[in-house]
Amino acid sequence: MLMRHVHPKLQFTHMLPYGAILHDSGVQFVVFSRSAKAMRLLLYDEVEDTEPTEIIPFERETDRWGDIWSIFIPGAGTGQLYHFQADGPRDPESGQWFDGKILKTEKDRWFVHYVGWGSNFDEWVTKDRIRFKKK
Numbered sequence: 001m002l003m004r005h006v007h008p009k010l011q012f013t014h015m016l017p018y019g020a021i022l023h024d025s026g027v028q029f030v031v032f033s034r035s036a037k038a039m040r041l042l043l044y045d046e047v048e049d050t051e052p053t054e055i056i057p058f059e060r061e062t063d064r065w066g067d068i069w070s071i072f073i074p075g076a077g078t079g080q081l082y083h084f085q086a087d088g089p090r091d092p093e094s095g096q097w098f099d100g101k102i103l104k105t106e107k108d109r110w111f112v113h114y115v116g117w118g119s120n121f122d123e124w125v126t127k128d129r130i131r132f133k134k135k
Contacts, residue, residue, distance in 0.1 A: 017030065018030050018031060018032060019031075020076075020080065020082065022077070022078060023072075025074055025075075026072055026073050026074040026075055026076050026077075027072070027073050027076035027077065027080060028070060028071070028072050028073075029041050029070070029071050029072075029073065029082065029084070030068060030069070030070045031068070031069050031070075031084045031086075032067055032068055032069075033067060033069060033086050033088070034067045035088045035089055036069065036086040036087065036088045037060075037087050037088050037089070038057070038058070038060070038086065038087040038088075039057075039058040039063075039064075039069040039084060039085070039086050039087075040055055040056065040057050040058065040084070040085040040086075041055070041056040041058070041071060041073070041082060041084060041085075042054075042055050042056075042082060042083050042084075042085055043055075043056070043073075043076075043080065043081065043082050044081035044082065044083075045081070046081070047081060049081075050123075050124065051124065055085075056071065056073065058071050069084075083121070087129075100112040100113065100114050101113045103122070106124075108126060108127060109124050109125060109126050109127075110124070110125055110130060111123070111124050111125075112124075112125050112130075
């Protein structure tokens, strides 16, 4: 006779793949973040592009599993340029922020370089993404 039982706590026996996972009909984009409150996938056509071709927000209810954010993009393939963009708590004492230096200003946006990161992570951001340090 089969008996109902409580499922054991989820355990992983091997490292999960993160990044871009190629499938026959598209790409699964996967990233780990314990403290992100929102996640976006930015897609680019060319390495030189300073603006993404497309910004795809992750849906918190359907694209997040614990601390893992995952989204499938049909039609994406080998060579797709991308990066993840996360929003989360600002808690410098706990290391939860990225120090940035504003390199350029243009109307209501700023071109930011993140200290300690390569220039390929530099990006234009809007006011909702800027948090000025208190003096």
